[in-house]
Structure formats: structure tokens, C-alpha cells
Amino acid sequence: MGALQTEIERRGERIFDLVDRYPEPLFSKAGFYQRMMALSMRDEHFKVQLFRFVDVLASLHRGTDIVQHLDEYFADMRNGYTPLIRTGVHAAKIVPWISGQLLRWNVSGMARQFIAGRNPKDVMKTLRKRRAQGIGFTVDLLGEAVVSEQEANEYTTRCLELLEHLGRETRDWTDPLGKNTELFPVVNVSVKISALYSQMNPADPADAIAHLAPKLRPILRRARDLGAFVNFDMESFAHKNATLELFRTLFTESEFRDWPHIGIVIQAYLRDAENDLLDLLDWGRARGTRFAVRLVKGAYWDFEKIKSRQNGWACPVFLQKPESDLNFEMLTRIMLENESIVTSAFGSHNVRSIAHAQALADQLGIDRSRFEFQLLYGMAGPVKRALVEMGYRVREYCPVGELLPGMSYLVRRLLENTSNEGFLRAKFSDNVSEDALLRNPADLISQSPNGARHVEVSGDGPSLDSPPGETYENAPLVNFVYPENQERMREALARVRTRLGRKYPLVINGDRVWTDKTIASINPTSPDDVVGHVAEAGIPEAERAVKAARDAFEKWSRTSFETRCRLLERAADIMHRRRFELSALEVFEVGKAWAEADGDIREAMDFCRFYAQQMRLIGRPRLTQHVLGEESYQHYWPRGVALVIAPWNFPMAILCGMTTAALVTGNTVIIKPAEQSAVIGAMLMEIFEEAGVPPGVLNYLPGKGSVMGAHLVDHKDVDLIAFTGSREVGLRIWESAGKTREGQRELKRVICEMGGKNAVIIDADADLDEAIVDTIYSAFGYQGQKCSACSRLIILEEIYPRAIERLLNAAASLRVGNPEEPGITVGPVIDGAAYKRILEYIDSGKNESRLAFQRGDVPQKGFFIPPTIFTNVSPKSRIACEEIFGPVLSVIRARDLDEAFEIANSTEFALTAGFFSRSPANIERAKAEIVAGNVYINRSCTGAVVGRHPFGGFKMSGGGTKAGGADYLLQFVVPRVVTENITRHGFAPETTPQYRDEFLGPR
């Protein structure tokens, strides 16, 4: 064993000796909190319910509501405590007012264990007590999740007030150690950067800095005048780079360059923490003034893991606890070895991590007064006392705030304290031995890689029994938090810009075909700029394309489905290679923001790979039933020539989805992209040609829908029409395709996806932090031009005033502008016609409702419609019934949930819907009662992911089945069953094969 490990153990044992002299009230006292924690640690389901109940409680005001929620969360608990809980719930129901308030009081008590005071004045009691114990403080103002600039500005003001107050109240306080005091001002505040700016976007750290710096400068100036210390806390990974850059930017400014009383947090659970720390040290040396780093493990571990899994991103955090512990120790070493420039604060309750820092500091000859240990208010009291007794510098992190913003903090602490892997639980609840707690984390890291998404696939590959989405791994989204991805997007924009204005021919039977007329596709941000000129097909070209597709059908329909699947997969690979370029093109051609454009390309790749996978599942003739003496095989034949008519709003994804479904099932295809996105359509053609699609199998035919499109719809040789677009056109196609023409072989199949008038309901107990952000995104993301977008917001009367205030402020804070800039949320609408039509709707809204909000400052050039919100909207009014397809939101007030559901269901459409609530009973109602093809609970109502959220509606929203779902391909084929009597003179084989491949395609 090395000398350092021996010393760590010696120190650790000493700390434990001291710690054991005092009880840890969190785990030892028999109070309400302790009982709840004990139950949570034993029962995962109870823990989930408890944390959710705690989360909603602060927003409930009436005793009856509290008891109602209690009932919903706990009454059906299936565990050993049921009688106890049921009795409690029953008793609470008898006297709801008293029991509700009692519960609230008890849970507030839980929060008070971790929140040092309601306001700056209140917190002074705690700080004085700690001062008497030789413990310093850093005060953190609770108030994360600001949804608007108004809220961010309020937070900024409160920070200043806090500083003033602390400065005034601690004027005569001195350093507890009385040594190296110049490094450790008495007043120390911790600020959360995201609470100061509501529009932080990982793709655009420069914008964050431009907004945050002016807000922070007055705080920093005042802090410096008062002799205080300011620490930048670290939050989720998405904000990390901006926070680091902001820190470096501000403190390099001449005004702050020589100020040493500044600090920032490094999270050891992050894989790139070491690089960040080394960069900071280089920066610090170049700056020439000391600064501080608080080293922690990190408080958002579960969040980071979930978020990265959902988006298919590399997980930024270590997945094994000892890896974080080991990294903490490695970073401790780097910090202490650079003591000449950095003042270390070790933010941990873990005795091993603390003992390691102590032992290493000693080994390096660093006096214990030159660094500090920081611990959270309400936690690890005995550890703090032990450290003080050992003569170390201890600072307590004291959150200050009201109960409501405090709840998310409380839930984080509860999670931490009940975590199976946490030190405090291991030591104080599970009584793990000191030896085990002091072990070197390097010895505990398991060799088996864990945590990587593991897709269970049997030896034979995915089967019809596995959930379709489960065996499919989606393409990851581009994570714009990484500067290299921002750079690649910038380069792609610059490159694509040089190619604007090119000409694109039709592609028929593999030939490039030029016509007299062209369609100019323009940039909606800058309508003078032509993105490309596309040859316009007329009736003769349409005829040529149908003939080519018809001729190619015979061979393609008999091409093995495996060959067709591989074509799709090659196309996906090409899209992957050209991903940034394609996204950049979407920015120019249809005005998509970066992340929206990337999402579209990702979805297109997913369609290719998912449909290839699904085709492999249904491709082979499959035995229908085991029966002696007879065998029956069901299988699918392609329908013939497919016409794909696509919209411009998901210019690659929707076009590609319909096209690939048709191709992989053996149909030949004519694609008619929207005129507004015809260049992206040309790119899809190019990609499939590169992937090796045979001539005639896929034909690119942009042109006027009303002429050439209508001709094709009516054509006797077109067997299938896959359409996504407006209701008006969809219904016309539906009707027209229903007529049988002379010489027509098949009844035409129409797959029709149309619009929506989607509602989001905000229930009385909803978490407004989430509901507002998600609703704003659902309504105004891509300018409201998604068929899934929220255009009606129904708010329950009880929560209406607060919700509407936050909603309007949030809308006023949105970033509107040229989507070439990273981090823009609202860009231009697609073209002049849309612009005019949406403005007309806004005018009509002004006559029938109250214009509650309209952005004033949108760019004058380009088709920019100001984000607009109407209130007092009658559910029967025009703006509440017709699809607007623009950034216009109608807000409707509902008396109760019955009325809310009634309003939501009262349109002719049924595409998407959203419901925000924390009532399990109401959530169940929403699942059952909301009439929509895709119902989203407690999240935005846009952004369906292939395989995960099969997408599509009914009523007047569509007559197809779910795109990106298991049954989508079945619409592109005709089913066939072949039955053979295999009995000869009473004799039949015992077994029949599961699959037969003899009659795969039509001969």
C-alpha cells in the first residue's frame, strides 16, 4: 500500500472518530423526514411517489387539494406499509384542511432542513450560529428555471440585495482561522448563471455571454467594493461551456483582471473535467491573478444520464461512482499542485475524498489554512464539526429562498441522500464499515463497461415479438454544446452559401431533364436570395416519369428486400456524411433554426434505417398457423407506382420517410417536393443516386401541385399516393383518388397526413417552470410551422393569472431573428403567401379576441411574423378553429378539467395534444380522454422520434397510419396468402418451415 493511501486511511479514521461522537440528524432522529427517507431507501416505488408528491406540494394551496394528491400518490401503494399509509390517507380525508396543512408543514420542515432561510434577513440567524461554530458561509439564492427575462432581471436584483445585506450584517466579522485571510473573504455568494438569462442556448455561448456579462458586472463591482467573494456555480452540462467562457471573459476584462475573489465550480463526474480544469489554470496564469475552484462531483448525474440517452449522445458523466471519486482525487491533485494560482475549495461530504485532499495537501506542504472544505447546509453536520476540530477551514453552502423554488433543490438533496451509491447513506444509514468507505476508488472500478445503451437483440436479430422501437437505435442528434459541432455548422453555412443560386434538373429514368420553366426557391430570411433554380415539370414530364416508374417496377418489385434495405441504409450513411451541409441548406431554404434543421436530417436517417429494419421483419412469407397437412404463408407485394407529395416544413424527413417506405416495400416512386423546398428534394434524389437507386425506380419531379401534381394523382398508372400537407389539398387528393379511371389496375391507396389544431392543457397543479418553457417551444419553435405545433393553450382558471403572466413574459424573451445565427428560436415563415395569410389571421384575431402580446422588434426584411398571443379566445372563434401554421397562439381559459377536455376535443382535427399536470388521476384521465393521434404528457407536443413516437393523427388530421411506427409499411403493400394442401393419401410432413422465400415478388 502506498504512503498516500496509508495517510488517507489514518486521516479518514481520525475524521470518523470525531464524526462518531455526534449523531447525523438526517439519518438518526426519528422525525417525519427520517421516516420518509427510511421508507424511500427500502422501496423504490414509494421513493418515486414521495419525490413527486414533494415536487407538487408547494404549488398546492387548499387542504383538500393536498389530501387529494396524497390519496392519488399513495392510496394504492402495493408494499408492506400499505395499511399505515392507507390509514393516514383515510384520516387525512376526514379533516382535509387540518391534515393538508399539517402535511405541508411537515414537508416544509423537510425543505427547511436544506434551505437556510427564506430571505437574506432570515438567513442571518443561521449564519450567526455557524459563525459561532467556526464555520463560514456561501449563500446561494434559489431560483433556477427562469422562463423569461423579467424573471432573470428579478433574480439579478435579488442578488444585489443579498450582497448589500450580507455586507452590512457581517461588517465586523473576521476570518475563523485568522490566517491567510486575504484569500477568503467573509462574504461569499454563489450565483447560478442560468437564473440570470432565460434564453441560454448551448449552441450559442457568445449570445449567453453578451447577455450575462452586463447583468453580472454590477453584481461583481458591488461585490468587489464590499470585499466579497463571488462563485459561479455549475449546472447542467449544456450550460457548462458557456459558464466557463463567461467566467474567463469577464475576469480577463481590465476592470476585474486583478481581482482574486472569484471562483468557479468543476464537476468531477464529467469526463472532460480535467481538460476544463487545465484550461482554467492556463487562463489563470496568463491572467496573472489568483482565482478559486470549488471541486465537486456534480449534482445532475441522473439528469445527464437520462438526457444523453434520450438524444443518443455520448454520456458526459462517468457511469460508475468510483470513477467520479477517482477523478475527484485526480483533480484534487492538479488543484493542489497549482496552489500558486488557484485556491482550492473541496465540495464534498465524503470522508475518503476529504481525507485524500488533506493527506495530499500535507504531502505537498500546503498549509491547511490555504484551502477550504465546503459542505451543504443541513447535511453532514458531524463531518463539518470534525473538520473544524481538526483545524480546517469549513464553509457551508446556504441556499436561501421560498418553498416553491426550493422544491427542486429539495428533490435533488433527497435523491442524493437516498442514492444507493451516496457516501452519507452508506455511512450513516447502511453502516458500511470504515475500511470499505476509505478504500481507494481505483480498486473499485469494475472492468465491465456499464451504462452503454444495450439493445437486447436475440441471435436472429429483431423479431416481431420485440417492441418495434426497442430494437432500433435512433441516430443521435448533433449536440451543439460541443464547440467543434458549432464550428462545423458555421463552416457548412459558409460553404452552402457559396453554392446558392445553382440550377437543378428533373431526374426521370436516371436522366437529367431540363425544362423551359424553372422554380426559384428563395431564402425566407432574405427573399432577394435565391437558394436554387429547379426545373419545373409539366404534364409531358409527368407522363414520362410515370412510364419510367411503371417500366422499372417489374424488376424492382422482384429485387430482394435485402437489396432494397441496403439501399436505404447506404442513403442514411450518405446523409450522415453530409449532415451539416444538409442542415445548413435547410437554414437557407426553409428558415429552420440549427437544432430544428439537424432534427430533420436525423429523422430522415432514422426513417431510412427504421424502415429497412421493419422491412426485414415483414419481408419474408411467414407461416400463419401450424396445422397438420396444410401450410399457409402470408406475405406482401408492392402496390406499383407511388406518388410522394411532400411539404416544406420537414423538407428532408417527411419526403424521405414517405419515399423510403415506398421504395423498401418494392414500389417505384415519383417524388414531388414542395416548391419552397425543392432544392432539398434535389438533394434527396442526389443521395439516392449515389446510394445506387436504379434508373426509373426513383424520379424527381418538382412542379406545380395544381397542374402536374393533380395530373399524377388522377393518373391511371399511379397506384399509391403518399401525401403530407394541408387539409384542403389532402381532401382533394382523397376524393380524386377515389375515382376509378379507364385502364386503372388497382384501387388507389392514399396515405394522407394533414394538419392539426393542437391543444395543450395546463392543469391547476402543473409545474409552470416546465409547462411554460415547453408550451412556448411547442407554439413558437420553427415559427409554429409544424403540423404538431401547439396553437391552442387551455389553462385552468385556478392557475390562469400566474401562468399567463409567465407565458407572456417568456414570449417576450424569445430570440427572433436570422436562423443562420445559432440559438435563434423564431425565424421567418416560409414565404410571402404564408406571411400574408398569417397576418390576416392575426387581424381577424384582433376582432374576436384580446391581443395580449405581440413582439415589436422582428426584422423588417424577410417574412418575419412577430410571435403573437391572443387571450380571451372563444373556442368557436376562427383563430381557435382553423389551422394558422404560424407563430400565433390562442389562449383559452377553462373552468375545470371537464371543460378543458371538451374544448381540446372540439376541433375537426386530432393530431397532437399536450397535458401538463402533477395529478396522477388527471394524467390518467388525459391519457384516456384526449382525442389526438399523439398525446404528450408533461412535455412539448412536437418532436416525435422515429420508432419511439409513431406519428400521425385521425379525424381531419389524417387517413394514414403512424409514420415511424411498426405498421406504416403495411400501407405500401398488398397482403397475400398462399395456402397449399400438403397431404398426400393421408400423409403429411410433421413440421412446416416458419418462412418460405419462393414467392417473394410478383412474377
Ligand SMILES: Cc1cc2nc3c(=O)[nH]c(=O)nc-3n(C[C@H](O)[C@H](O)[C@H](O)COP(=O)(O)OP(=O)(O)OC[C@H]3O[C@@H](n4cnc5c(N)ncnc54)[C@H](O)[C@@H]3O)c2cc1C
Ligand atoms: C458546497 C457544495 C457546493 C456544491 N456546488 C455544486 C455545483 O455548483 N454544481 C454541482 O453540480 N454540484 C454541486 N454540489 C453537489 C455535489 O456535486 C455532489 O452532488 C454532492 O456533494 C455529493 O457528493 P459527495 O462527494 O458529497 O458524496 P458522494 O456520495 O461521494 O458522491 C455522490 C456523487 O457521486 C456521483 N455519482 C453518483 N452515482 C454515480 C455513478 N453511478 N457514476 C458516476 N458518478 C456517480 C454524483 O455526482 C453524486 O452526486 C455541491 C456540493 C457542495 C458540498
